Amino acid sequence: MADSIGIAVMGASGRMGRMLVETVTASDKAHLVGVTERPGHPWVGRDLGEATGGARTGVMVHDDPLEVIVKAQAVIDFTTPEATLAHAQLTAQARCVHVIGTTGFTDGQIAALDAAARHAVIVRAGNMSLGVNLLVRLAQEVAHALDADFDVEIVEAHHRHKVDAPSGTALMLGEAVARGRGVDLAEVSDRGRDGMTGERRRGDIGFAAIRGGDVVGEHDVIFAGAGERIVLRHVATDRGIFARGALRAALWGQGQAPGHYSMMSVLGLA
């Protein structure tokens, strides 16, 4: 275990929490030092293995994040914006790498994470997969090459349990297109069309969200011109891609200077 880093997973019973526990447990570069769930969750106070219907693991499920953060070199956090913000105060004090996959932050919450990152290494991305981060780069390049004669629409689909829209990934893609065009996304973003909307405004970046069933995550960036359309697409079929990205970020973060990093830095695409 000399070179293996200790990782805490927050929100261990969630769709991503379970995948993260599996990914960290299977890794020869990291090991699980603790997990959390929200106060009142039925897993709290139980052995993680027994809570999932398996054998004892010796890892207890805590509802006090500090109990696990003090033991960890990295915390992987796919929970809620409010929980992640509370965790960020503690990871900054503990000087431990905080990998954040949570989405749905307000601008004010992101500013609070920026402040925490003055003392801590935070790696945050709305999507931790290699494929999506490459798509972000491609979207920026295509947007740079084309002018506003090409209308950009970002269409995403996710499972029925997803609580935020547009997805974190859709926003990353929108920001990439805006960067490519040299504009501010906040000024050209068109979200939630309904009723007599009027004609599309030249240069707008449109967002549409589909929710249903068990869709893991699908994103199209459509560049629609006169007589032709370019569609850049990513389809996720397995949440393992996000968990593997998060583990890679936790390993990459060791020894980095404090800062608010994205997966672009981790993947060498920055």
Ligand SMILES: NC(=O)c1ccc[n+]([C@@H]2O[C@H](COP(=O)([O-])OP(=O)(O)OC[C@H]3O[C@@H](n4cnc5c(N)ncnc54)[C@H](O)[C@@H]3O)[C@@H](O)[C@H]2O)c1
């Ligand atoms: N960045 C990425 O690559 C990526 C990929 C998938 C999901 N996500 C995001 O991750 C988040 C979680 O997604 P999910 O599908 O796993 O959701 P989920 O609802 O299945 O899991 C969230 C878990 O966090 C737990 N939780 C809530 N408050 C907590 C607290 N205070 N302490 C500890 N645990 C707490 C919940 O009980 C739940 O088990 C969402 O914001 C989602 O958009 C990001």
Ligand SMILES: O=C(O)C1=N[C@H](C(=O)O)CCC1
């Ligand atoms: O399942 C989710 O929730 C996902 N969230 C991220 C997002 O908001 O883009 C990544 C894809 C899956």
